[in-house]
Amino acid sequence: MSRLAVLLLTAAVATAQPPKPPATHQVKLDGQTFTLPVGFTIERVAGPPLVDRPVSASFDDRGRLYVTDSSGSNEKLTEQIKHPNHRVIRLEDTKGNGVFDKATVFADKMMFPEGILWYRGSVYVGAPPQIWKLTDTDDDGVADKREIWFDGKTMTGCGNDLHGPYLGPDGWIYWCKGAFAKQEYTLPNGKKFTTRASHIFRARPDGTGIEPVMTGGMDNPVGVAFLPNGERFFTTTFFQQPAAGHRDGLIHAIYGGIYGKDHDVIYDPDHKWTSPNLMPVMTHLGPAAPCGLLCYQSNAFGVDYTSNLFACQFNMRKVSRHLLKPSGSTYVTEDYDFLVSDNTDFHPTDVIEDADGSLLVVNTGGWYKLCCPSSQLVKADVLGAIYRVRKAGAISTPPQARRPVDLSRVPSSELLNLYGSRPEYRDQIVGAIAKRVAEGELRLSLATTSPTAVELACAVVWALCRSNGDGAREASRALMGHADDSVGIAALNAASLWRDRDSVPRIIGVLNHRSPPVRRVAAEALGRIGDDRAVGPLIKALADEKNDRTLDHSLTYALIELDNREFLKNSLDNGDPRVRRACLAALDQLGEKLDPKVVLEAMKSKDAALKETAQWIAGRHPEWADDLARVFAKQLGDKSLTPADRDALVLQLARFAKTPAVQDFLGRNADQRGTSVEPRRTIFRAMARSGYKELPELWATALTNVVRHSTGDVLADALATLRAVPVPKNKAAELTTALAAVSVSGAPAEVRLTAMAAVPGGMPSLNDAQFKLLLASLDRERPAAERGLAADVLSRAKLSPDQLSAVIALLPIAGPLEIDRLLGTFAQTKDEAIGRKLLAALKTPEIRPALRADGVKERIKHFSPAVQKEAESLYALLNAEYEHQRARLDETLKNLQPGDIRRGQAVFNSTKTSCLACHTIGYVGGKIGPDLTRIGGIRTERDLLESILFPSASFVRSYEPLTVTTRNGQTFNGIPKKDAPDEIVLILAADKEARIAREDVEEVRPGKVSIMPDGLDKQLTPQELADLIAFLKACK
The missing domain is CATH 2.120.10.30 (TolB, C-terminal domain)
Known part of the structure; x- marks a missing residue:
């Protein structure tokens, strides 16, 4: 067999x-x-x-x-x-x-x-x-x-x-x-x-x-x-x-x-x-x-x-x-x-x-x-x-038994027997057999399918593949007809590697083989060889409804390599959607100018693969925007769209958002108050993903009106868009007024906080009601999203000296996730008294575990030399603590109590730690930190404890932070979400990203500081820490 x-x-x-x-x-x-x-x-x-x-x-x-x-x-x-x-x-x-x-x-x-x-x-x-x-x-x-x-x-x-x-x-x-x-x-x-x-x-x-x-x-x-x-x-x-x-x-x-x-x-x-x-x-x-x-x-x-x-x-x-x-x-x-x-x-x-x-x-x-x-x-x-x-x-085979031997005089029949009985000589035996096959002295049976015979036939194919000469190619072609599919696949792979044009007629026949893997490798070979005789048979093979994704790929890739564009264009009216899909994809990848009417018609297809491919192709043709705007209008109002359909529509709209036709379409429909909720939310999501450095004026006006007149999900999505993409400077004042009204309205706290966070350039001032809301939202028991918003607003708002002092007084009870952002609040002042107050607070034991010397230096570098000098004692404390990290880790591990998995799950999900805001377990949680679903199977108790105590000690691959400095002196530290020729997108926190145009970048260097804050263990009791470790160890 x-x-x-x-x-x-x-x-x-x-x-x-x-x-x-x-x-x-x-x-x-x-x-x-x-x-x-x-x-x-x-x-x-x-x-x-x-x-x-x-x-x-x-x-x-x-x-x-x-x-x-x-x-x-x-x-x-x-x-x-x-x-x-x-x-x-x-x-x-x-x-x-x-x-x-x-x-x-x-x-x-x-x-x-x-x-x-x-x-x-x-x-x-x-x-x-x-x-x-x-x-x-x-x-x-x-x-x-x-x-x-x-x-x-x-x-x-x-x-x-x-x-x-x-x-x-x-x-x-x-x-x-x-x-x-x-x-x-x-x-x-x-x-x-x-x-x-x-x-x-x-x-x-x-x-x-x-x-x-x-x-x-x-x-x-x-x-x-x-x-x-x-x-x-x-x-x-x-x-x-x-x-x-x-x-x-x-x-x-x-x-x-x-x-x-x-x-x-x-x-x-x-x-x-x-x-x-x-x-x-x-x-x-x-x-x-x-x-x-x-x-x-x-x-x-x-x-x-x-x-x-x-x-x-x-x-x-x-x-x-x-x-x-x-x-x-x-x-x-x-x-x-x-x-x-x-x-x-x-x-x-x-x-x-x-x-x-x-x-x-x-x-x-x-x-x-x-x-x-x-x-x-x-x-x-x-x-x-x-x-x-x-x-x-x-029994072990002694190395001495593997030394090269002379097989030139061994009869062919005996060579075949030796292959099965002397595994230590197999490579040498195969080489000798292949030489005789290529020279016509020996023929292998194409019908024998015993495991040893099949193994030998495959090995001979590869020995022939390593040999030059027409005899080796001809002998290899003959083995394509072997009764065992494995040998046929090997021979097809060899022909593919050599681009053996003389094998094309035989390989075309193999496209009808009963075995899908054989058909796939045949397609690969025909594409690599590059003979136009294969185009028609490949097109025909695509119509087989039993083809899977992998076989379809090989057939389509072969068409791309063959590059017969006329044949492909003539096949766009083929009655089979599988054929049309492959031809459209191949022509698109070859850079052929496609008729937008053909693609737009395919976008209406009932065949899901053809429809998806047409949408994908359309997304790279901004010159089709006028035609597509009409298609989008119909799709936007289609109440039968599934969530997946809407997600696809968001991506399509975002791709075309920079074209005049679609930009105008989105702007005009964003503030259609008589329109149902879902179409408008779809538009807002597309605007947020459009890639603009700032919103077009039409969009800014529409979104300002939405902020004035909307509530609920529509308002929340509009605010999220305004946070993602800033408005032009000439629209900032009008928007600020509208956002300020929301911030003192009866809307939920998160909506009011988001409104303040969306104010261009930060809140110009804060009244008592707004400031009290911000301070209350920093409570450790509040949801992580609210705490992050409050810290973000305060870090950008213009505060009075009394308000700055109030923020300093709040630092010892703020969560470690928010402390670094709150330190940004003090970039607006050089007041020496404020600087000294800030340092005094930072030296307290409650705050120090959440600090890093490099981070503090960056935050207070604008203060006077006197403040800088006073900061030296803080740096000494922080560096001394760093030297004691290993001892602290050992001591904490030694004293770690037995933990309870269920209680640990509650700690993980709590607002106190906000672990779930950044990390996923199963299908639930944030995406900016490593997935912890199976962390217990690969990390020891010590590793887990170290990652909580000292998150900047090591970085998981693909989560290494970058520090980006812009030409205007701004510095961002975060995890790269996108690193493209036109822009860098950094994740700064669970609720915050920075989009930086390449032309604005002065320097990019590896970051040394994790966006996960130090000091999380200080928020937990020893028992809660033990429970959290127990829960993470159970995640396998």
Whole structure:
């Protein structure tokens, strides 16, 4: 039975009953307890002093293991590159017992290690910004030849610009680009390719032919593995913004696909979309911080394990196992824990397969903290190790048995038998068989589908793929007709890589294959080869109603690569909406000038995919605004619109808001008091998302009238719009009068506060009623939104000396979330007496925990030298407290009482902590801080406590703050929500953003201060703190 057939049978059984996880047992080793399946053993095979902090590993053809060994440095990479001090160690098992007993420093003074690969006599090491090729020409165990094989020319502070390299079965070398630095390439077709996005790239072993395989907005694609048929998979952090426990992912890397997260970089013009939607994740991993990824090739663990994926999960302290099951043209997985440690400092970073089918698991230890969301406690002394997991009773293959052998005189029939019986020689045997196949001396059966025969046929395809010559191409084409789909997919992938034009007629026939994965890979190949004979068959294949998202992508992407615009335009009147959708998308991505009438008509389609694609295309054509305004008018009044339809309409209106026709349409309809509520609220939301630096005058007038005459949701949404986008200066006075009237009306407190917060330039003065409302709203028991609004109003309002003194008196009882914003209130005065009062308040024990010396200096720098001098004693206190942070953490942890989970949930949801304003658990909560749905599974009690006591000690990846200074001297510190060529949008607090035009930016630098305030623990009793920690630990 073929491997694909086995997978299909497994899928059918799985639908009948839920899979049961394998039984497990525990092994105590190295002071920790490992949990792994029954029938497996684990042993330590390397560690100090041979290797201290192993990161990744790769075997050579003689069983010697090359390991990247970190120095333990956590300096930013821009500093490390000045004095690189990492190593590559070569380990040997001289006794043949599976334990390494000899180490040689193969290469020293290496940059931060991000991956390693032995291939054809050289060791390739990913060391940002380069991949190095290291060769030992005299076999003394030391690399005497060092070459830069690839130079990405970019290196960010975290080093996620580059991971890998990884060897594909096709003989090409693959690697990952993360971070979002701009890189430039020349593709094999001569076109320039400029990108800031994440990618999998590949190139020939000689470094030529560089091309992207997939594109993404993820931060850190970090592991790549291949099925025997050539299908690619990778793991990554931040496939999406954290939500409902999802964040990182295991992904089927479809050629040309654009994956999450939704980030500005994926919209660069060189990235071609096939749909408005990102490609799907295969398996959600949560906050796993995945590292190494392996596709298990052997059957030593049993046939159920062959072609399983194994993924290292750094944060979760485990290696997971993923059984692939075909699903349409892609895969889904059944997921199990394979190896789990109870040691908080066990961090697996690589998993590789030895020749005997055992697995080596690399534990790097506790040294790594660079850009790591875990505790900033340096644990360079907690060293790593390498472990071997094998089936109980299995016998290790001695490294000496793997030495190269002469197969030239072995008869072909015997070679075929050797393949199944001598796994240690398989690579050499495959090479010999492929040579004979290419020369016509040997033919493989296309009908034999035993697992060994299928595995051999796939391997021969790849050996042929690595060979030049017509004979290799012809032999590979013949294998497209193999009875097993896996072999056909491998042969199609080989033809695709070689752009084998002579294979086109055969591949066109494969577009009708019964297997969706085969059809998908055939489409990929036809697009890459670039023969116009394929256009018509691809169009026909699109009409199949059984096509899924992944197959539709490959068919559409092939049409984009073929670039036959006349055929595509002639197909826009095809009777099948699937065909019209794909042709519209392809033409749009090719830059073809589309007829707006065709697109507008498609926007009315009952086919959801066609309608969505048409709306997406229309959103990038402002010249169609006049026609679209009429369409929007009809949609706006449609009472049958679902919430999702309205959200889509908001985005459409926002995209076109800068065109005269739509700008006028929105302005005229915003103040239609006879109109129902929902259309007007839709308009306000579109205005807020329009991207204007200030509102057009027509909008400002309309919104001012809304403020004068409206109540309820309409008024609230109008105020939110006015807070998001300021009005022109000539409209400010009129709006201020209207807002002031709302602030003293009978409206709810939050509405009155929002009105004051929306006043252009801040409230010019505050009467007693307004000031009392603001002070009352700062009470810790008030909702976080009200407290934030009150602090924002006070920070911008013009206050009298008495009012400033009243704010100072309030500081000791204000919440830590508001204190920093309240300090901004004092930027309006240089009064020395006020300055001294302020310092006296800041020195009190109640306030100090919420302060940072850098932040205070920025807030009081305008006061007199006398005040500055007096502030030195405050800085001394703050710095002394910083020095005692570790002791305080230890003491608090030592005295932490047992907590109650239910009470902790109440603390989390309370107005006292306002945790829910920034953090999500499940589907509930704010989005500006990390998702905490599964935080208890990846963070220790100490880590959680440290993040509450000292939130600026470490920053979670993708939540690092930026400090932006504008040309007029303003400074903003916040989390970047958008970092685009035209503007930067920072999240300053749960209820506040700053939109800064690029032309106004003077400097952008990494922030040192979290927007999460210090001192939250001071708002809680010891029992409440313990309860909160208990609740967070239970979130798994």
